[in-house]
Amino acid sequence: MSASTSTAGTSGPPTPVLSVAPVVLPAPDRAVDLELRVTVPVTGSALPIILLSHGQGPSNHLSSLNGYAPLAGFWAAHGFAVIQPTHLSSATLSLAPDTPGAPMYWRSRAEDMTHILDRLDEIEAAVPQLPGRLDRSRVAVAGHSMGGHTASLLLGARLTDPHDGTEVDLAEPRITAGVLLATTGRGGDALTGFVAENYPFLMTGDFAAMTTPALVVAGDKDASAHLTVRGPDWHTDPYVLAPGPKALLTLFGAEHGLGGISGYDVAETTDENPERVAAVQRLTWAYLRSALYPGDPAWQAACDALAAGSAPVGEVQSK
Template sequence: MSEPTSAANTPSAPTPVLSVSPVVLPAPGRAVELQVRVSAPVTGSELPILLLSHGHGRSNHLSSLNGYAPLANYYAARGFVVIQPTHLDSKTLTLDSKDPEAPLYWRARAQDMKRILDQLDVIERAVAGLAGRLDRSKVAVIGHSMGGHTASLLLGARHTNSPDGTEVNFAEPRIKAGVLLAAPGRGDALSKFAAENYPFFSTIDFSTMTTPALVVAGDKDDSAYLTVAGADWHADPYFLSPSPKSLLTLFDAGHGLGGVSGYDVAETTDENPERVAAVQLLTWAYLRTALYPGDSAWQEARNALTGVAGPLGRVESK
């Protein structure tokens, strides 16, 4: 799927990218220091910030700051400063499996993103040529799979603590828009395995997820080990949250959405470069227009999606 011609004329046309890792951020109380990768265009100023949360996959390194190159490279080449943390659930870390937050560390994941925003000064000093180039008023978040759950919390979704019933709220007002890729859905549709091993999923409430967001779901992503609802489960964050929201449904796409977690990776079951290109373009365009109202990128990308031979998917909004 090629980009609309007019997109090449925007300030976010592809440029060379500088990527630095690891940038180590102090994290008092965390099991280990927080390591991030920072990818940024080598030119430009007043650059928007995009936090990218990795999934909890079976691979050893994709679930870390070293994964998701197809997305990070694309966004950075088109004007975003992309910041990727290694969350505590990453297999690159050897943490105590008896930790009550293990194995998914859902709270720590959201806290990681807040720590990053709290320490943008540290990041600017650590990356040569980045100082003074960030627009801190334009921050977005994107996450895949478990990273999509992390993004949903930062966008306003909430959990209920058990047994005391208190509400857990990680909504981050500094984040103005987000994208959920193959994210978990409603809590009453969990598989037996998920209910027993990841009980926090059962209390998710999307009705408070008020920040604008694009939900991306594959219509072949049945995720049977997590849900009994089939592929529709991954669209729940769209249907169960208030507007403004958009839903991109990708035809014949599995959980990897064509291969967004890495180039030619073994865990992608639906390898499809054209599908990845569609995800890249549409998610970038959505975030650009969400952060810069009036920008035509999102409408142009939607037109491109419906204009190709054999459409790759459909978009609906509310």
Template sequence: MIFSVSPIVLAAPGRAVDLQVKVTAPTTGERLPIVLLSHGHGASNNLSSLNGYAPLVTLLAEQGFAVIQPTHLDSKTLAQRVDPDDAEAPLFWRTRALDMTRVLDRLDPIEDAVPQLKGRLDRTKVAVAGHSLGGHTASLLLGARLTDPLDGEQVNLAEPRIKAGVLLAAPGRGGDALSEFAAKNYSFFSTTDFTTMATPALVIAGDRDASPHLTTAGWEWHTDPYTLAPGPKDLVVLAGAEHGLGGISGYDAAETTDEDPARVATVARLVSAYLRNVLLGDGGAWRDARDSLTGDRAEGK
């Protein structure tokens, strides 16, 4: 059994609005490892917020993780409360990463707000997971760097309390791999550097996720966090998967172009098994998940 509590409101001086988070966790068990989950920048009104990613969150909580989901400033749920002319708008790439650091800084008030969770979190076992733009957020927390296009600052937002990560359909390198639209409108992507992203991570990409609005490099662009970063890293390429990875952002998500409940279950199983391996030493779960990606009818490799 699992439970969810939201919204938990964390005071955030200097942020456009206070930070709202959702906690989902098993009803029993102690020393729960923590997963910080960063939502994408999708078209839905609510999935890109603390209310999204139920297919993934549910399984992680059932497998013994405490999942904490923030609503980042780019969420459509905050459109009427955030200045569209803010220097970081519309994607708020830096604030997104700082949201996660703020969550780790405020675990005490989070536990105070959720009596069922009090004293049950293992703060030495923390992972970050992110889909799409959330994958970029996770990359920064795992050690990737970039140059701020506004002031030329070399930005390092690596969070040492995070011990592992999962990148789902995450953005890749900048430079000539970016589309003209992305280079013009999301210029912070232009200088992404994965060579400093040393924290262990699982990268999951779909072999039909061309994302032409963002890249000229095809679906392989989403494997850059694996191919360009130092180890230890693992890569899963899902056969036939597009950007939604079957619908990982929510049940019956309208913008999912490759809706496939079985694929969503595969992604959730892989993520859980990987995190159980790197955080808890459960190598058997990860070995079984990898072994499932074999044979003529395998869902990926």
């Protein structure tokens, strides 16, 4: 599905997808080489790109290029090229706890995405049937939980480096839209004592400069008591505290897994709900479609369909 052949306003029928992993980018200045999964439709040209950042969690493989199949597969089946790195924070790598940047590697995570954009020629060449099919002018980032924090930095959010006190600006101008899924909110007194002590980079998050258009997706039952004392509203901070244009999708009854977006039938999903996952698939696709192709009616059509349902799974606000 190319930009010229997509069905306006609707995701249309799915296209078969091709998924290749690992695509390995040598990275001598990184603890290990950068491994990717690339998932694309088998047909179509001028494919817009979504960089997908994984979260953390108790499982071994969801926090890697092997997670988030419900999102990556859907987006690719409806016209996007999805690139998923395995960040250094992934449990699959089993890096030593004294590795620089451990345990969350917040800076390296964002830098992974910049490396990907710098090396799209290599990525195209490594994936069968992909050379010449990527649209480098249309790039979005999406991330879940800690991946949302990564995405927010690329969209313009700032923080203070807890090691040297400098303001960190990792905004990536090639990224022109984003989706933040069950992402992190503000720091300070919103965090639990454990998080403040062990993940001090979260203490100083500032969304005032996050000007890139983004959709924030939050569950109204996502208390995340291990992270915040503020309850579910904490996950809406990037919408509330960032300047527009922004949209907020609040999912009714959703917890941190948003129905199961990190993998099919995974044990750590506490709110397993295929209908909710389908809504996240459709609405995130529609948002990015309209954000990357101004004038495309997909987002408005998806919002209208959500509101028209007899028992809507959520609601949308925008500013």
